[in-house]
Each structure stands twice: as structure tokens, then as C-alpha cells.
Amino acid sequence: MMRDFIPPRRLLLGPGPSMVHPRVLQALATPLLGHLDPAFLGVMNDVQHLLRFVFATTHPFTIAVSGTGSAGMEAAIVNVVEPGDAVIVGVNGVFGMRLATVIERCGGKAIRLEIPWGQVIPPEMIESALRRSGPVKAVALVHAETSTGASQPLDTIGSLCRDHNALLIIDAVTSLGGMPVDVDRLGIDVCYSATQKCLSCPPGLAPLTLSSRALSVIKGRRTPCQSWYLDLALVAEYWAEGSRAYHHTAPISMLYALREALRLVEEEGLPTRVARHRLNSEAVVAGLMELEFTPLPLTEHRLPMLTCVTVPPHIDEAAVRQQLLQIYGIEIGGGLGPLKGKVWRIGLMGESSTEANVLTFLNALEEVLIRFGWLSTPGVALQAAARVYSRTVRKEHRA
Amino acid sequence: MMRDFIPPRRLLLGPGPSMVHPRVLQALATPLLGHLDPAFLGVMNDVQHLLRFVFATTHPFTIAVSGTGSAGMEAAIVNVVEPGDAVIVGVNGVFGMRLATVIERCGGKAIRLEIPWGQVIPPEMIESALRRSGPVKAVALVHAETSTGASQPLDTIGSLCRDHNALLIIDAVTSLGGMPVDVDRLGIDVCYSATQKCLSCPPGLAPLTLSSRALSVIKGRRTPCQSWYLDLALVAEYWAEGSRAYHHTAPISMLYALREALRLVEEEGLPTRVARHRLNSEAVVAGLMELEFTPLPLTEHRLPMLTCVTVPPHIDEAAVRQQLLQIYGIEIGGGLGPLKGKVWRIGLMGESSTEANVLTFLNALEEVLIRFGWLSTPGVALQAAARVYSRTVRKEHRA
Numbered sequence: 001m002m003r004d005f006i007p008p009r010r011l012l013l014g015p016g017p018s019m020v021h022p023r024v025l026q027a028l029a030t031p032l033l034g035h036l037d038p039a040f041l042g043v044m045n046d047v048q049h050l051l052r053f054v055f056a057t058t059h060p061f062t063i064a065v066s067g068t069g070s071a072g073m074e075a076a077i078v079n080v081v082e083p084g085d086a087v088i089v090g091v092n093g094v095f096g097m098r099l100a101t102v103i104e105r106c107g108g109k110a111i112r113l114e115i116p117w118g119q120v121i122p123p124e125m126i127e128s129a130l131r132r133s134g135p136v137k138a139v140a141l142v143h144a145e146t147s148t149g150a151s152q153p154l155d156t157i158g159s160l161c162r163d164h165n166a167l168l169i170i171d172a173v174t175s176l177g178g179m180p181v182d183v184d185r186l187g188i189d190v191c192y193s194a195t196q197k198c199l200s201c202p203p204g205l206a207p208l209t210l211s212s213r214a215l216s217v218i219k220g221r222r223t224p225c226q227s228w229y230l231d232l233a234l235v236a237e238y239w240a241e242g243s244r245a246y247h248h249t250a251p252i253s254m255l256y257a258l259r260e261a262l263r264l265v266e267e268e269g270l271p272t273r274v275a276r277h278r279l280n281s282e283a284v285v286a287g288l289m290e291l292e293f294t295p296l297p298l299t300e301h302r303l304p305m306l307t308c309v310t311v312p313p314h315i316d317e318a319a320v321r322q323q324l325l326q327i328y329g330i331e332i333g334g335g336l337g338p339l340k341g342k343v344w345r346i347g348l349m350g351e352s353s354t355e356a357n358v359l360t361f362l363n364a365l366e367e368v369l370i371r372f373g374w375l376s377t378p379g380v381a382l383q384a385a386a387r388v389y390s391r392t393v394r395k396e397h398r399a
Numbered sequence: 400m401m402r403d404f405i406p407p408r409r410l411l412l413g414p415g416p417s418m419v420h421p422r423v424l425q426a427l428a429t430p431l432l433g434h435l436d437p438a439f440l441g442v443m444n445d446v447q448h449l450l451r452f453v454f455a456t457t458h459p460f461t462i463a464v465s466g467t468g469s470a471g472m473e474a475a476i477v478n479v480v481e482p483g484d485a486v487i488v489g490v491n492g493v494f495g496m497r498l499a500t501v502i503e504r505c506g507g508k509a510i511r512l513e514i515p516w517g518q519v520i521p522p523e524m525i526e527s528a529l530r531r532s533g534p535v536k537a538v539a540l541v542h543a544e545t546s547t548g549a550s551q552p553l554d555t556i557g558s559l560c561r562d563h564n565a566l567l568i569i570d571a572v573t574s575l576g577g578m579p580v581d582v583d584r585l586g587i588d589v590c591y592s593a594t595q596k597c598l599s600c601p602p603g604l605a606p607l608t609l610s611s612r613a614l615s616v617i618k619g620r621r622t623p624c625q626s627w628y629l630d631l632a633l634v635a636e637y638w639a640e641g642s643r644a645y646h647h648t649a650p651i652s653m654l655y656a657l658r659e660a661l662r663l664v665e666e667e668g669l670p671t672r673v674a675r676h677r678l679n680s681e682a683v684v685a686g687l688m689e690l691e692f693t694p695l696p697l698t699e700h701r702l703p704m705l706t707c708v709t710v711p712p713h714i715d716e717a718a719v720r721q722q723l724l725q726i727y728g729i730e731i732g733g734g735l736g737p738l739k740g741k742v743w744r745i746g747l748m749g750e751s752s753t754e755a756n757v758l759t760f761l762n763a764l765e766e767v768l769i770r771f772g773w774l775s776t777p778g779v780a781l782q783a784a785a786r787v788y789s790r791t792v793r794k795e796h797r798a
Binding site: 001002005007008009010012014016017019020025026027028029030031032033034035037039040043046049050066067068069070071073074098101102105106194196202203204224225226227228229246247248249250251252253254256257259260263266267325331336 | 400401404406407408409411413415416418419424425426427428429430431432433434436438439442445448449465466467468469470472473497500501504505593595601602603623624625626627628645646647648649650651652653655656658659662665666724730735
């Protein structure tokens with residue numbers, strides 16, 4: 001017979017999952033209800049209400065797709081794109097590449113705007129692509145590129161898309177809950193995310209919101225959506241109030257957890273939460289730079305919840321990560337694709353973004369580097385981080 | 400601020416979700432690990448091992464798809480079927496219809512074998528369709544049709560399919576863990592299920608197993624799979640031992656829960672579990688028939704975990720279900736599609752299949768019928784159930 005599973009202690013500082021608050025773990029263990037039970041429909045209403053809050057939107061169609069963030073991406077694309085449709089897609093990392101692949105797999109034409117990884121797509125590049133190309137169904141961009149730590153500016157893109165009658169599709173998998181994702185203000189038509197990043201809920205659901213413009217495109221399709229499971233026109237009938245028609249069985253326990261995780265976001269408040277992510281990110285970057293790990297993106301394009309730093313060639317990055325995990329129980333991420341073996345990705349997302357975690361991580365990293373002979377003086381990174389924290393006025397207990 | 404969510408007490412006797420054992424709820428609340436953490440990869444290995452056990456298969460490709468049972472269905476179809484491929488599909492209920500829809504949405508040609516709901520597809524009908532049609536990519540059948548309570552015989556279908564060089568795709572969403580699903584013995588090439596039925600785990604994962612024949616069809620596709628999220632050739636690289644390449648973030652907490660739910664199945668043993676489902680089903684059917692609710696399928700084609708009975712026209716079925724839910728906290732299912740308002744679906748699945756639940760349900764039903772004036776003598780259904788139980792030799796405490 002198989003033994004009980006007792007997980008080792010872990011501090012999750014990678015690209016996700018992030019640490020999960022005990023209240024969310026407890027919510028997962030709540031006894032189940034039927035997916036059409038009036039009491040469960042109340043949970044769904046709460047989740048929709050709270051998702052509108054974190055997306056900063058009034059879109060009635062705001063739901064959680066029954067799959068991980070990648071299912072959210074696929075739902076966003078396969079509902080909007082019909083065979084032959086052109087979509088402009090920013091490609092500056094793994095998730096932009098994935099968007100292009102998903103577009104092509106449903107018969108769309110991906111117009112790739114390719115720039116070096118770590119950089120962001122200049123708005124002029126998008127504007128010129130919109131001018132140059134014929135009719136374009138949508139522009140798809142990754143707000144927070146988890147493979148490079150780059151933060152895509154979105155301020156002007158929404159109106160550009162409206163001017164060219166294109167929908168704006170935004171991947172907010174890593175950004176939602178850790179930096180502003182102002183869906184209405186930015187004019188985002190399709191925005192999807194994931195639960196296991198800055199919302200600090202286990203992976204398994206993909207928050208998704210659609211503008212009325214996006215909804216009418218979806219409802220006016222010439223061809224049926226290739227996916228039945230992710231067909232948002234059908235899913236809408238279950239999530240929409242009033243109708244609640246059976247489509248597929250909702251992942252009940254995960255929705256309990258998401259409700260509680262979103263409640264924690266609401267209790268903290270978005271501005272406080274955003275400031276917390278920014279502060280801890282500045283502190284960890286200061287510490288890392290002191291150790292000669294340099295962030296890949298330029299200062300103004302760095303994400304506050306995911307820091308991607310290049311590892312100097314003399315350092316065996318895999319050996320360091322292994323010691324961090326095995327000795328200290330700290331998980332950080334390695335590089336993906338062409339960045340494999342060259343960068344680390346340190347996530348300070350949601351519950352993981354705390355001063356305690358920044359200090360614990362930097363201290364452990366220094367110890368490992370000293371052990372390998374790649375650093376001589378202990379405490380230099382901690383000191384750099386302390387300087388950042390000391391600049392901040394302590395108004396209240398800082399998470 | 401939103402209140403704590405305190406679910407009402409429920410006895411889940413509908414078509415799923417079923418009751419979840421406290422050990423499984425507790426497993427859900429286990430702190431998270433990274434999805435590439437060696438300790439988590441161990442959990443995945445355990446899940447694969449236990450899934451092979453319940454599927455009665457040695458197929459190396461045995462995994463849990465990151466979505467509900469409907470995602471399992473979609474994964475099964477979109478990986479096997481390419482545009483233009485013909486698939487013979489048995490249509491005798493909602494889930495056969497859904498299979499045909501999914502086949503058509505990925506460009507396949509669904510050859511529907513339609514028979515009245517509640518009946519099963521005769522093997523001769525499948526054989527003649529295989530003879531009549533040109534090359535057929537697969538035969539797709541629903542083992543346990545949740546909308547009608549019918550149990551599809553599968554004994555001869557596997558060899559028929561092999562004779563005609565077609566794959567056999569089986570929907571075991573409702574059957575797995577409650578009746579034998581002997582994947583290897585029956586020659587099933589693609590078999591998918593769900594967690595919230597007889598495995599008594601919350602909804603959110605779809606167990607799926609592929610034969611080597613199915614795998615080579617998938618790896619030899621002329622066109623890429625339309626779904627990136629459900630592309631089993633890519634998913635295999637994460638689940639396959641040795642490689643463990645990142646595809647999408649696994650639903651970690653749900654996999655903890657599935658491991659524990661499968662462990663409970665292993666501890667009980669499949670023969671005992673199957674016998675328990677059969678016995679409680681016989682008892683509930685005896686009670687219902689005493690009240691003049693007749694099962695839809697013939698005796699030999701009745702499912703042991705889901706009983707679908709026709710409701711006599713003088714009974715307001717929705718009013719009874721509402722009282723069962725509101726007064727007794729008991730959920731049973733109504734009819735779907737053309738059976739809406741005409742049948743009830745009583746699920747005794749996994750943890751829900753107990754003598755206590757059968758007696759509690761029959762007693763509550765009698766009370767409601769008496770209250771409405773549709774029954775005069777209390778206890779008749781209970782007595783009929785007791786007669787069934789009394790025929791069984793009590794070897795040990797009967798769940």
C-alpha cells in the first residue's frame with residue numbers, strides 16, 4: 001500500500017505556484033456542493049464579483065475558465081479567431097510564442113512582432129503593423145512575460161486597436177493581482193489570467209473577462225468554436241445569472257479556493273498590494289545586483305512580481321538552484337527556451353511577496369555562493385535590500 | 400466585505416459530484432509544491448500508478464488531464480481525429496451527442512448510430528456500420544450514459560475495432576471506480592473519465608489512458624492537434640518519466656486529492672467496491688420500483704452507480720427534488736435534454752454509495768410523497784430495500 005504523502009517544506013519563489021494562504025487551503029477542504037446547487041451558484045456570483053474587482057472592469061462576462069492559465073490563453077484565442085483571421089502578436093518570450101502557436105492551431109494567421117527577449121514591444125511597432133496589414137481580427141500581447149520578467153506597456157494600445165477595429169487580447173497570467181490590470185481603462189477586450197501567480201490560489205483555474213465588443217464578435221462567428229469545452233458562448237449559459245444551464249461540471253473546490261484568495265486581495269486592497277509587490281521587488285533586485293546578477297529588462301520594464309536576472313557564466317546556476325531547494329527548501333525558477341541555463345526567475349507573487357521571504361532568499365543565496373567560492377563577504381545583498389526597505393516609511397506592519 | 404462561505408449540509412446523490420471522503424478534503428489542503436519539484440513528480444508517479452490500477456491497464460500513457468471530464472472527452476477526440484476522419488459514435492443520450500459534436504468541431508465526420516435513449520448500442524449495429532462505412536478512424540462509445548443510466552456492453556467491440564483497423568474510444572466518466580473498466584482486457588485504445596463520480600474526488604481532472612496503438616496514431620498525425628492545451632503528445636513530455644518538460648502548470652492540489660481518492664479505492668479493492676455499488680443500486684431500485692418509479696433501461700443494462708427512473712406524470716418532479724434539497728439537504732438529479740421533467744437520476748457513486756444513504760434517501764422521498772398526497776403508507780420503499788439487503792450475507796461491516 002502507498003504511504004501518506006507528506007510534502008517537504010517549501011518556500012515558493014519561482015514563476016508559480018506561489019505560496020497559498022492557510023485560509024485558501026482551508027477553503028479547498030470545504031465539503032462539496034452540487035454544481036447547480038443554489039448555494040454554489042452564490043459562490044460563483046461572489047467569484048464573478050471579486051474577479052471584476054481585480055480586473056478593474058464592469059464587464060458582465062467575467063468568469064473562471066475550468067483549466068490552468070494555458071487553458072485561459074486557448075479559450076481567449078479559439079473563441080475570437082476563425083480560420084483565416086489575422087492576429088498581430090507580440091513575441092518577446094515563451095508566452096508570446098505560445099500565443100502565436102495557439103493562433104495558428106486554430107487556423108489563424110499570426111503576424112509576429114518579434115523583438116529580443118527581455119525587451120517590450122514598442123507601441124509604434126504595433127501601430128505600424130496595424131497600418132501595414134490588411135484587416136486584423138485582434139492584437140495579442142503578454143502583459144507580464146514570465147519567461148523574461150518584462151512588463152509590456154499597454155497605455156496606448158487599446159485606442160490603437162479600436163481605431164483599426166481590432167480586439168485587444170491581453171495575457172495577464174502573471175500580472176493580475178500584483179500590478180494594475182485596468183481592463184476597462186486600457187480598453188482590453190479579452191483578458192485572461194491564472195490563479196497560481198499573484199492571486200496565490202492553487203493552479204487550476206483561468207480568470208477571464210470579455211468586453212461587449214469581444215462578446216459580439218464571439219456570438220457573430222461564421223464557424224463554430226473549434227473547442228466545445230472552452231466555447232465561451234456555451235460556458236456563458238452556465239455562468240450567466242438567470243440561465244445556469246449545465247455545460248460541464250465546474251471545478252467546485254477550486255472555485256471555493258479562488259473565492260477565498262480573491263477575498264484576501266480585496267481585504268488588502270489593490271493599491272497596498274501593488275505597492276507591496278513593488279517594494280519587495282526593488283529590495284530583491286538591489287540584493288541581486290549587489291551579487292552581480294543583473295535583471296534582463298531595462299529598469300522601467302521590470303515586472304514587480306517576477307525578477308529575471310542573468311547568471312554570470314562562472315556560476316553553475318543549476319547547482320545553486322539545487323542547493324537552494326535541497327538545503328533551504330527554496331524554489332526559484334530557471335530559464336526557459338533560449339534562456340535555459342542563463343537566467344534565474346525569482347517570483348515574489350501574492351503571498352510569496354514578503355520582506356521575510358526576500359531576506360530569507362538573499363541570505364540563503366549568499367550562503368550557497370560562499371560555499372561554492374563565488375562570494376567571500378556574507379551579508380552584502382542583505383545590506384542592499386535593507387537600504388531599500390529603510391527608505392520606506394513604516395506606516396503599519398509590512399507584510 | 401464578503402462573508403465567510405459556510406456551505407449548507409448536503410447529501411450528494413445526483414449525477415456528480417459525489418460525496419468526498421474527509422481524507423481527500425484534507426489532501427486538498429496540503430501545502431503546495433512547485434510543479435517541477437522532485438517531491439511533486441513523485442505524486443504524479445503515484446497518480447499514474449494508481450490510475451493504471453483502476454483502469455486495469457499496463458498502458459504507460461496513463462495520466463490526469465488538467466480539466467473536468469468534458470476536457471477528457473475533448474482530449475480523446477481532438478488528438479485522434481484529423482479533418483475528414485470518420486468516427487462511428489453511439490448516440491443514446493447527452494454524452495453520445497456531445498461526442499458527436501466534439502468530433503465535428505475538429506473536422507471529423509461523425510457516423511451516428513442513433514437509438515432510443517435508455518437503450519444500448521447493439522454490437523451488431525456497430526459491426527454493420529464498420530462494414531458499411533469506408534475507412535473509420537475510431538469507434539466512440541459511452542460506457543455509462545449518465546443521462547439515461549444505461550450501461551453499454553463492450554465485450555466484443557475491441558476485437559471488432561481491431562478487425563477494421565479502428566481505434567476504440569470509451570467514455571468511462573461515470574463508470575470508472577464503480578464497475579469494471581477493464582481497459583486492457585476489452586482492448587480499449589483511448590479511455591477517459593472524471594474524478595467527481597465513482598472516484599469521489601472533487602471535479603477538475605480527467606483520468607485518461609492511451610494504448611500504444613492510439614499513441615502511434617497520435618504521433619503519426621498529418622496535422623497538428625488543434626488544441627495546444629490538450630495536445631497529448633506535448634502533455635506526454637511532462638507526465639513521462641525522465642523528461643518532465645514544462646508544458647502547463649499542473650493543478651497541484653487536485654492531483655494531491657486524486658492521489659488520496661485513488662488510494663481509498665486501492666484500500667477497498669475493486670471487487671469489493673464494485674459489489675458495494677451493485678448492492679446499493681439494487682436496494683435503491685427495489686425501493687423506487689415499490690413507489691412506482693421505473694428504471695429507464697432494461698434490467699441487464701442498468702448502471703450500478705446511476706439509476707435513472709421515469710417519474711409518473713401525476714408527480715411534480717421538480718417540486719419533489721426541491722423539497723428533498725431544501726428540507727433534507729439531499730441532492731438528486733433531474734433529466735437532461737428530452738428527458739427534462741420526465742426522469743430523476745439518483746447517483747450512488749463512490750463515497751455516496753452506502754446503505755445509510757439509500758435508506759436516508761428512500762425515507763425522505765417517502766415523506767415528501769406523503770406530504771404531497773402521492774403516497775399513503777410510509778416505509779414501503781424502505782421495506783423493499785431491506786429485503787435486498789437481507790439477501791446479502793454480512794461478512795463484515797457494509798459501508
